[in-house]
Amino acid sequence: MAQVLEFRLPDLGEGLTEAEIVRWLVAVGDVVEVDQPVVEVETAKAMVEVPCPYGGVVTARFGEEGTELPVGAPLLTVAVGAAATGTTTGNGSSGGMPSAPAAGTPGTAAESSGNVLVGYGTGAPAARRRRVRPTASAPAARVAPADEPAGAAEARVAADIADDTEQSGPVPVISPLVRRLAREYGLDLRQLSGSGPDGLILRADVEYAMRAAGAAAPAAPAAPAPAAVPGPAPRPPAVPTPTAAPVPAAPAAERIPLRGVRGTMADKLSRSRSEIPDATCWVDADATELLAARAAMNAAGGPKISLIALLARICVAALARHPELNATVDTAAREIVRLRDVHIGFAAQTGRGLVVPVVKDAHRRSAESLTGEFARLTEAAREGRLSPAELTGGTFTLNNYGVFGVDGSTPIINHPEAAMLGVGRIVPKPWVHQGELAVRQVVQLSLTFDHRVCDGGTAGGFLRYVADCVEQPAILLRSL
Incomplete structure (x- = not known):
């Protein structure tokens, strides 16, 4: 049927x-x-x-x-x-x-x-x-x-x-x-x-x-011409004077609906601003040694290691020393919830708006594994193939706004997380190195944090540790 x-x-x-x-x-x-x-x-x-x-x-x-x-x-x-x-x-x-049987076949549904x-x-x-x-x-x-x-x-x-x-x-x-x-x-x-x-x-x-x-369809027959009637020649019809067509007025403003991914991000950012008392601290760091260490890793063969993967590995080590920043606030219970696992989100700009894919279990991954996961999630974000599970569950966010050619920023925390590390562009600048003025690769790091989960001393200690690892990557060996 x-x-x-x-x-x-x-x-x-x-x-x-x-x-x-x-x-x-x-x-x-x-x-x-x-x-x-x-x-x-x-x-x-x-x-x-x-x-x-x-x-x-x-x-x-x-x-x-x-x-x-x-x-x-x-x-x-x-x-x-x-x-x-x-x-x-x-x-x-x-x-x-269903496949219809041939008509007339004995015993068929026909x-x-x-x-x-x-x-x-x-x-x-x-x-x-x-x-x-x-x-x-x-x-x-x-x-x-x-x-x-x-x-x-x-x-x-x-x-x-x-x-x-x-x-x-x-x-x-x-x-x-x-x-x-x-x-x-x-x-x-x-x-x-x-x-x-x-x-x-x-x-x-x-x-x-x-x-x-x-x-x-045949064309309609033409109507017969009326018979000629003697009399004065008809006056030709008056030709109307052409007038310029009215030009529609351009709209005074364009309205863009806040829905989908863009609407969700707008809601989260508004909620973050209204609920989280955030503060920001920043520091300049000499990234010359970090870039040299990355170049040495890639020269040794094997998959290439990305800079954001190294920064994520540094963040994992810093969060182990300062677990207050890998947390969230339960406002209903008035409790700070410290999280054991580290799931690092990273801001990705796409044609559909800003999204924050999440690298799950970053604390269990090597720099090589982190590089592969960052690449996979970035490609999926650009193609709009991220699943809801890949966009939720983050505990800390890494924001590399240096790709836009800017030095610093005071980002809005990705609710309900407690902190976000911002990384500016790495550019050659005059820098005092070993007591002498030299041209070094300098980056500005900023940390925006929820002041409810920690005070400025803890946030400053976290940021200083990150800057030390950027300047001397060998410090990471103590936590591996």
């Missing part, structure tokens, strides 16, 4: 309650398979493709691109069906489109009036599938009234299907939209052979027939 199943926006996890339609991957009339992605949506955490659990023909879509839908709202409807001997999947939907999918199953054999051009004598279009109630529409479609079945057997159509288009343009579906599976008539077949009918 045939039925039209409604697929609703599923729960995408992480407490998400809505998603924005970014791009439809299927159109009405398309044949979809079980678990085929049908729409790309953007949640507050990531951009994901949503698969459909049904196999069949898409009969309707709900929502245009850019529309926000709540979880549980209808996404699309799919017409599915199977012969009496067909199988279904565990969720009750058809495991795919002979069992009670087991045939109404409106499907009698398509022409593959050798005879073609699009038939409608004749110019097609009946006039029958347009459904605009104010027709929903119940009347279903009844009318059912009547059309029954009428088709009584006249010449079921027509190979299961999409109500295809039937409506054919009815409005006066097309006889029995004259069409579909291009879909087993001769199924799709929307594209009807649209092709509509265009063909328009091209074949």
